[in-house]
Amino acid sequence: MAMPTGNGNGVLFPAMLQVTSSRLRLSPNSEHKPEAYDDLQLEFSPLLFSSLERYLPPAMLNLSRDAKIQFMRDILVRYFPEAERTRVQKQREYRERIMSNYQPLYKELQTLDETKFFVPSFLQAVNAGTEESLRKIIIEPTPGVYSFEMLQPNFCEMLISEVENIERWVHDTKFKIMRPNTMNKYGAVLDDFGLEPMLNKLMDVYLRPMAKVFFPEISRLALDSHHGFIVEYGADKDVELGFHVDDSEVTLNVCLGKDFFGGELYFRGVRCDKHVNTVPHPEEIGDYTHIPGRAVLHRGRHRHGARATTSGQRLNLILWCRSSAYRELKRYQTEFSSWCGECLRRKKERQHRAVAATKMELLKRDGISTS
Ligand SMILES: O=C(O)CCC(=O)C(=O)O
């Protein structure tokens, strides 16, 4: 028998007793208008509560707001480990410190204005949304890497000036900035500087149709979070970037400028965790030369690095797009021949061996000499 639950003061919620064992709905109740939870100072986003409310069992919908909060929080706490909650809380505090001290140079960067941000060819192809329209604007410098013209020169200049403004502010105030990742000593995480909603829209509206065409195995499941940042290279900045895979399902990398030599990307094939250090096959070896305004889109697991920027300054906008559903599914899989070059090679080898063994058996059975 289930023990009664209470609010910690010895008072029971009778209605809660009836529904705590109920399951969430499998599909959301689209007719239900969820309450607003914006005033809550909880460890989860108020939007998460509003979204989850649509999945509550019907009997719960008439309960008090507090009872619903308690029920939903219990679910979220089980799903979201404490270490992750602490990380999110620290990140929130870090961003609040930035937002209350940093004065942006261009507030207009925070709202995506498609005609000011993108070149017409990109916009037309994405708006048409067909495979044909998207294939028309891309080239594939090496298999699985797609390149296309994307950003307007004016937008690139604004973003570069904003990053320079960030670096000045960091220097003048001695702010302890978190760099984009362990590989870069320079650059800035744009999500920390108020550009997260803009980059979310970029991923959701403009990259989603592309990912659907070029990486269908991933984008059957939604890309639902991102890490957006700028990398900076030059004599007094980072010079090159070692061979690595990204912590993303799909990566967008757009060159913003300025004038530079070098900095080419080199690619060495897509690999799963198990095969990340295996040798590349000849057809997987390819280079890409950055051109300001031009983007490359590739799988995060596509192994790559950036050669030295030998003169001038190079800044690139990077968006690591992630899918929580894809990551969850991957945990239950052991073989990735649909995208890992090495899993595929080994699978083909096994098939060849099996076919050869069968042939041999048949020849022996028919008494034909195999020596
Ligand atoms: O420098 C570049 O263009 C590559 C950057 C990159 O691969 C990364 O930040 O993950």
Ligand SMILES: [Fe+2]
């Ligand atoms: Fe990368």
